[in-house]
Amino acid sequence: MNRLPTCCAPLQHHWPLPQPVPGAVLVSCAFDPQRLAADDFQRAGIEQSTSLQRSVAKRQAEYLAGRVCARAALQHLDGRDHVPGTHEDRSPIWPGDIRGSITHGQGWAAAVVAPATACQGIGIDQESLLDDARAERLAAEILTPSELQRLDPAQIGLSVTLTFSLKESLFKALYPLTLKRFYFEHAELLEWSADGHARLRLLTDLSAEWRSGRELAGQYCVQDGHLLSLVSA
Template identity: 40%
Template sequence: MSLTSIELFTPQLPFTSHSCAFRIAAYQDSDFATFAQPLPAKLSRAVAKRKAEYLAGRYCASQALKALGLPHTIIASAESRAPIWPAGIQGTITHTRELAMAMVCDDPAILGLGIDLERKMSLKQEQELQTQILAKAEQPAFERLGQVHACPLTLIFSAKESIYKALYPVVQRFFGFEAACLVEHSDNQLCFTLTETLHETLPQGTRISVYFQCNDELVLTECCLRADV
């Protein structure tokens, strides 16, 4: 399997990123050795899709870390499946349908990073999945977003994925989509408030902003948790 570096988007957060394209049909287990990444025992019996996505994500993370000046790095996974980054590094990985991306930073003021790539949902999916992703309190903001974007639910879903990734290093536990409520948006940001206290530094009512951009097929969202949030 080849991993082809590409520029999917220009990220809005000022951190180092790397993205690539790959073909699941071309995957074979020897690809891990080719790219100097170990095949985790947990994935030994996984389907090719899962292995290819994991490898592509770790490859992007390794390339982003190299751009920061770090040597080749193996990014293992915790029991929670969250990536284990080198000391002093915050990072995040995402993949969707044969595309992968990673972002890293070494700024001590950044407590967590989250990015998420999504293929745009069909209109049918946008309609069918609203009750699973949206809370009633988000409906007004969702409708306003839908007046200017054709895929508002995809944007919100992706943003909540990015929020989870960015906050997890501090929260250190699972929390659901209902923990963040969309309240407003601008041309390139979605603004959420926390509906519950996730950590002593993240009380109910905390505002979380997520950058977003999209093209004809994809949505990218980006979130970072700063020490002064």
């Protein structure tokens, strides 16, 4: 029987975001790389690749926590016991009838899954909130000229973090569908509100279906200095 790794806190089955995605399941957990035990992968019943064995404790712990969350989310969704593998580009390999996404960082990991019948793609991302000084330095690298014009100086830390995170979630939702990489300048955050809702627009053609001008809804929440965002297509 698979057991919780020593480095992971108990799993949370919850939906902290403002808008449920029909059919989707989200599982998260805190993790501590300093508590990673030598047998944690074996304990959890998760395969440790050669490259993971050579990586630092932080990378091992975040991978393990993310996969533990993903397996638990799939079990909750339809009862299957499955751990997503890893593509060469390090993205998760989900079953063909599942759409999913994993995020981890700063001692917290989460996975979201949904049936392919519920959405075409889904992406989730977690970021630590940038302080205003760092956000100001990074703004020109992350924001389009239009986004920079709309930037509220009073909320620069939140605005830049949110734009970064939503574009990461957008990439995770659409890359598996199009297999085409795109970057910060290829999408635009049109609007966002304090209640956690947002709207994005593609600025590049990714496929015959996902063309420049296509708009998607996003959502986010802020807890304990961390921002969680999600985009579903």
